[in-house]
Amino acid sequence: MIGISHYLLVATALFAIGAFGVVAKRNAIAILMSIELMLNAVNINFVAIDRYLAPGGALGQLFAVFVIAVAAAEVSVGLALVISIYRQRRSVNLDDFNLLKW
Amino acid sequence: MSDQATIGIFLLLTLAFPAGAMAAAWLFRPAPIQSAEKRTPYECGVDTRGPSWMRFRVNYFLYALVFLAFDVETIFLYPWAVRFQALGLFAFVEMLVFIAILALGLWYAWKEGALQWY
Amino acid sequence: MPYGLLAPEIAVTSLGLVVLGVGLLSRPRPHPAVRVLAVSGLALVLCWVALTFTRQASFFGGVYQVDSFASFFRLLFLSAALLVLLMSGRYAARFGPRLAEWYAFLLFATAGMMVMAGSGDLIALYVGLELMTVSFYVLSGYLLADARSAEAGLKYLVLGALSSAVMLFGMSLVFATARSTVFTAIAAAVAAPAPSPPALLAGIALLAAGFAFKVAAVPFHMWAPDIYQGAPTPVTAYLAVASKAAAFAALLRVFLAALPGQLPDWQPVVALLAAVTIVAGNLIALAQTDVKRLLAYSSIAQAGYLLVGLSAANPYGLRGVLFYAMLYVFANVGAFAVLTLVEVDTGGTGLDSFNGLGQRAPMLAMVMTVCLLSLAGIPPLAGFAGKFYLFAGAVQAGYLWLAFVGLLMSMVSVYYYLSVAKAMYIGPAERTAPVTVPSPARLCLWVCLAATLAIGIYPGPLSALAQVSALLP
Numbered sequence: 001m002i003g004i005s006h007y008l009l010v011a012t013a014l015f016a017i018g019a020f021g022v023v024a025k026r027n028a029i030a031i032l033m034s035i036e037l038m039l040n041a042v043n044i045n046f047v048a049i050d051r052y053l054a055p056g057g058a059l060g061q062l063f064a065v066f067v068i069a070v071a072a073a074e075v076s077v078g079l080a081l082v083i084s085i086y087r088q089r090r091s092v093n094l095d096d097f098n099l100l101k102w
Numbered sequence: 103m104s105d106q107a108t109i110g111i112f113l114l115l116t117l118a119f120p121a122g123a124m125a126a127a128w129l130f131r132p133a134p135i136q137s138a139e140k141r142t143p144y145e146c147g148v149d150t151r152g153p154s155w156m157r158f159r160v161n162y163f164l165y166a167l168v169f170l171a172f173d174v175e176t177i178f179l180y181p182w183a184v185r186f187q188a189l190g191l192f193a194f195v196e197m198l199v200f201i202a203i204l205a206l207g208l209w210y211a212w213k214e215g216a217l218q219w220y
Numbered sequence: 221m222p223y224g225l226l227a228p229e230i231a232v233t234s235l236g237l238v239v240l241g242v243g244l245l246s247r248p249r250p251h252p253a254v255r256v257l258a259v260s261g262l263a264l265v266l267c268w269v270a271l272t273f274t275r276q277a278s279f280f281g282g283v284y285q286v287d288s289f290a291s292f293f294r295l296l297f298l299s300a301a302l303l304v305l306l307m308s309g310r311y312a313a314r315f316g317p318r319l320a321e322w323y324a325f326l327l328f329a330t331a332g333m334m335v336m337a338g339s340g341d342l343i344a345l346y347v348g349l350e351l352m353t354v355s356f357y358v359l360s361g362y363l364l365a366d367a368r369s370a371e372a373g374l375k376y377l378v379l380g381a382l383s384s385a386v387m388l389f390g391m392s393l394v395f396a397t398a399r400s401t402v403f404t405a406i407a408a409a410v411a412a413p414a415p416s417p418p419a420l421l422a423g424i425a426l427l428a429a430g431f432a433f434k435v436a437a438v439p440f441h442m443w444a445p446d447i448y449q450g451a452p453t454p455v456t457a458y459l460a461v462a463s464k465a466a467a468f469a470a471l472l473r474v475f476l477a478a479l480p481g482q483l484p485d486w487q488p489v490v491a492l493l494a495a496v497t498i499v500a501g502n503l504i505a506l507a508q509t510d511v512k513r514l515l516a517y518s519s520i521a522q523a524g525y526l527l528v529g530l531s532a533a534n535p536y537g538l539r540g541v542l543f544y545a546m547l548y549v550f551a552n553v554g555a556f557a558v559l560t561l562v563e564v565d566t567g568g569t570g571l572d573s574f575n576g577l578g579q580r581a582p583m584l585a586m587v588m589t590v591c592l593l594s595l596a597g598i599p600p601l602a603g604f605a606g607k608f609y610l611f612a613g614a615v616q617a618g619y620l621w622l623a624f625v626g627l628l629m630s631m632v633s634v635y636y637y638l639s640v641a642k643a644m645y646i647g648p649a650e651r652t653a654p655v656t657v658p659s660p661a662r663l664c665l666w667v668c669l670a671a672t673l674a675i676g677i678y679p680g681p682l683s684a685l686a687q688v689s690a691l692l693p
Contacts (some may be wrong), residue, residue: 018385031378039381049392053396078377078378081373083160084370085370
């Protein structure tokens with residue numbers, strides 16, 4: 001029987017994969033994708049918790065809807081920044097962006 | 103009627119519809135012409151040439167960005183539409199405000215030339 | 221419901237939309253009215269908040285709170301936004317045709333901060349937070365022609381989104397244990413004296429990490445110096461002052477309104493974060509030769525002082541957080557205003573651009589010195605009174621060692637703050653021409669100077685205001 005713990009495990013695994021991607025990848029677009037993975041892991045968490053632990057209120061679903069909308073805004077801005085930086089540097093590799101020391 | 107039967111009928115209908123449309127086309131079409139053109143992946147538009155791993159114009163990305171933003175923002179319309187009756191006039195006005203703000207964004211994108219193809 | 225109390229949020233958002241629309245109508249050169257509109261609109265909203273300060277209301281079943289805590293921070297954000305708008309006039313010329321959007325994004329960020337301070341629910345808090353940070357992503361990368369600005373924007377976005385995701389995961393775990401996202405309901409659900417369940421502890425840890433990132437506490441600070449240095453200077457000023465205060469407002473809301481029962485769990489962590497932040501921020505600031513980067517590290521250290529107040533978690537310390545956050549606005553915006561004018565004049569932000577400023581522009585040099593000494597906590601300036609409350613609160617709560625660390629590092633900080641003063645007064649002067657200061661910027665400087673002196677000499681009124689506004693566990 002699939003229960004809440006399965007969903008939480010999947011979400012945690014997805015979150016960890018995303019976090020690893022952010023740390024390990026050097027391509028700005030791949031990093032944005034990894035961040036999306038992390039946010040979607042959070043969405044799975046919210047919807048599963050809403051269904052199994054706090055049914056009736058739809059608070060978790062609401063939260064997931066907001067996360068989706070905000071994530072889209074964030075990625076739009078991120079891609080726009082990547083385009084603007086690519087125009088100057090001809091690169092989307094974060095390691096090349098070294099005018100400011102990390 | 104049980105839910106399963108409803109789903110079954112829908113399934114049959116969805117299969118029957120494309121089958122019927124294709125059968126009708128097969129009945130009424132003129133005799134097919136065989137040519138090399140017919141075997142290309144796309145019958146209309148520009149033929150692909152060279153590798154597909156190529157650089158795209160930045161316009162594609164700008165279009166995609168504008169689309170992404172507006173496409174996802176409509177997510178708020180769904181819960182509102184489902185509970186439209188219960189939410190009443192106040193939520194309706196709220197949605198109008200929301201759409202007005204989105205429209206302002208669209209106007210901005212328009213003026214900014216993000217919708218222009220050149 | 222008294223919707224008039226939501227008027228500030230609605231007004232600032234609408235003002236941003238109107239400014240955007242006016243900017244669109246007056247293409248390609250934004251109409252000068254845009255600036256007047258933004259400044260006068262913000263001033264009106266500020267007056268409205270001040271007049272309705274004592275009125276309180278709770279909206280949508282506790283999801284949004286307009287209380288004196290929210291109103292205090294609204295005053296703070298609005299004053300900071302006004303001061304930044306006033307001082308940014310000549311620098312903003314660099315934004316060229318995108319001037320109207322700069323005002324609009326600043327207003328949207330302000331609206332987001334106000335929502336953060338007023339939120340009584342995790343969802344509202346998250347939406348406010350993202351409205352603010354997404355605006356700042358754009359503003360950090362605002363100088364399209366400047367490679368460093370674009371780089372700062374992208375770095376801020378990647379690290380900011382990462383920290384938001386971490387914070388969200390923490391929120392989902394808190395939601396799992398409390399089964400609600402409303403702060404009062406969370407507090408009621410997890411108030412049991414039994415040891416906190418592991419899921420809740422993990423949630424608190426992730427939330428703390430996310431917030432530590434947003435307030436730039438060590439070891440989650442690595443983004444701050446880069447972004448502060450790369451972003452346009454007025455944006456940096458607003459980022460260092462208002463976004464930090466907003467993150468603190470949200471942090472106080474979550475930890476004191478939703479998780480007061482877990483005080484023993486998070487208090488030592490916050491105290492440790494505060495100590496590490498103060499030590500690292502001040503020590504790294506010693507080595508800086510660029511004033512913008514120096515102010516970035518100084519603002520990291522200041523976040524550490526504010527954390528001291530939260531870790532004390534008693535009336536004295538929490539009043540100190542509000543008090544210090546407010547005086548920090550004036551001291552830091554004053555310093556950044558001088559930096560902006562110097563950058564416009566000399567084209568650089570290095571220590572050497574300040575050489576001879578004492579002769580070239582005595583007023584700028586004086587304001588800079590007073591503001592920096594206030595940040596260092598030298599009596600009789602405002603910073604001294606603020607640090608007094610914070611450290612006294614820590615001592616009361618039994619964190620004597622923390623107060624000692626803070627005091628010691630404040631003394632260290634005098635060194636690097638004075639290095640700027642040294643450059644201004646006894647540095648070799650290559651330039652002699654006086655620096656032109658436009659009158660709005662002059663007004664901003666006078667306000668910062670007067671507030672820093674007045675709060676320091678006569679801290680009573682602000683202290684009383686902070687006391688009635690402070691949120692208690």
